[in-house]
Amino acid sequence: MSRSYGQYCGLARTLDVVGDRWNLLIVRELLIAPARYRELLDGLPGVATNLLTDRLRDLETAGVIERRLAEESNAIVYALTPWGAELREPIEALIRWSTPLMMRGPGGDRFRAEWLVVALRALLAGRPHVRRSSTIGIAVDGQLLQVRATRSGIEVSLHDGRALDAVVRADASIILGLAAGGLILDEHVEVEGDEAAVRAVLNQD
Amino acid sequence: MSRSYGQYCGLARTLDVVGDRWNLLIVRELLIAPARYRELLDGLPGVATNLLTDRLRDLETAGVIERRLAEESNAIVYALTPWGAELREPIEALIRWSTPLMMRGPGGDRFRAEWLVVALRALLAGRPHVRRSSTIGIAVDGQLLQVRATRSGIEVSLHDGRALDAVVRADASIILGLAAGGLILDEHVEVEGDEAAVRAVLNQD
DNA sequence: CTGCATCCATTTTGATACTG
DNA sequence: CAGTATCAAAATGGATGCAG
Secondary structure (H helix, E strand, O other), X not given: OOOOOOEOOHHHHHHHHHOOOOHHHHHHHHHHOOEOHHHHHHHOOOOOHHHHHHHHHHHHHHOOEEEEEOOOXXXXXXXXXXXXXXXXXXXXHHHHHOHHHHOOOOOOOEOOHHHHHHXXXXXXXXXXXXXXXXXXXXXXXXXXXXXXXXXXXXXXXXOXXXXXXXXXXXXXXXXXXXXXXXXXXXXXXXXXXXXXXXXXXXXXX | OOOOOOEOXXXXXXXXXXXXXXXXXHHHHHHHOOEOHHHHHHHOOOOOHHHHHHHHHHHHHHOOEEEEEOOOOOOEEEXXXXXXXXXXXHHHHHHHHOHHHHOOOOOXXXXXXXXXXXXXXXXXXXXXXXXXXXXXXXXXOOEEEEEXXXXXXXXXXXXXXXXXXXXXXXOHHHHHHHHHOOOOOEOEOEEEEOHHHHHHHOOOO
């Protein structure tokens, strides 16, 4: 754990807990789903193994994450505590703030479709609720995500096999632009199925 | 600027810009008000002068802050750009997340009443709006803040001399507990003036 | 294999002294 | 006041080792 700021300020105390390098990205991975050590390594390209171990211990000590023994196997699984899961809100706000940075496209950066699960939820939350439920697929980077919009809100996840009203295929930056509301559904986007469902889910009616 | 995470993910790109040590605390100071170099040093106890200079340059290059020449004097003043000011939302979310950490009290940490201007706004935002406008003073650590609640929302600032319906005097941790809704206005709090106004502003009717 | 621990070169930080 | 310069200590990234 790095040095404390020594300030009686909420922001400083939060950063004392999650401000160290990699910490919030670990939380991002666990917001997608609980994960094993190896899955975290894969989802955090560039992290050194000793650092990941250190950070997991720091976050556990702080009460942000917990180790669980997966049923059946005796493997360790890392998961967010209830308090840790509340980091979703600040993380979503940080993701919304990044929109101008993301519009520049990926450049040479690595990309994982799972990251979009967190980002799409962040960008679509707080949009007006739809009148009629729809589920659309997002085909990106060879993977398929699903976004289900109902009267009570939005759910984003990896595709679980359910029926889809439509499938949108586009680059990640285009998907993000659509979700952020800065792009209009037109070119660079391939839609199969019910285009009205896509417009409804993205609130582009 | 520290090494990029190299991930095409909104959180990672945000942290590439504001994730370095001290960066978000600098933004916090500028959310209170534009400030000169010396004021920033005072508001960031513990920062080294070379680091502050580096960070200010990084944030300026990234477009988060800008240097202005103060009118009348030819002094440099640092201020948030419009995009930088949008960091208020993620910072407020991080402050709300810190509530359990702040309830432990200041311990040996340093405290500045100005920090409460950001924190109180974060904690009171999103509360139901009051029916009748009131302005109350918060006397803490020898300084006086003011919180004005109107039908259109909440404003928090240092006291500007306006008439106050009441003045609350308490320790910072008590003030935060009241604003977070986890404490009830009773002991440890000294109220002069219209106690109903205090309850109205804190939504403790 | 997984889940670390150890070692080491490189960066970053913090503290202080100094300058225009 | 607004920074620079210097330097020791700490953190990081990368490679490798190793037990269950």
